[in-house]
Amino acid sequence: MVYFVNLQLEPIYKTLREDRENSVALQCKRYCNRLFDIECDLHNLSPDERYQKRHELAKPVLDEFFVWLKSLSPATKTGLGQAVS
Structure with missing residues (x-):
């Protein structure tokens, strides 16, 4: 029974993972990580x-x-809207 439920839910889980990968927060984090990587490379200069x-x-x-x-x-009026403006 559990196996059947997992098979039914797998497409939903996949969609959630894809949505998370495209989320604004994750995109923003990727930009920040790129900047942090640059800073780490420059620390000896x-x-x-x-x-x-x-x-x-x-x-x-x-x-x-x-x-x-x-x-x-x-x-x-959203948190993101206030942060952007």
């Missing part, structure tokens, strides 16, 4: 070199993030 490399490596990621963020256009 001097402050001036770090500034230069941040501008070179992190700025394009931030620009891409803000373009993505503006494309969401969430309802203004």
Whole structure:
């Protein structure tokens, strides 16, 4: 019986996993992780070199993030809407 129920629920679980993969929170986390990875790579540089490399490596990621963020256009009364505006 349990096996049958799991077979019936598997398409629902798959959809939930796919929705989670495309969620706004996960997309945002991926941008943050890219920025953290860049910072980790720069930790041995001097402050001036770090500034230069941040501008070179992190700025394009931030620009891409803000373009993505503006494309969401969430309802203004939601938490996401307030965070974006």
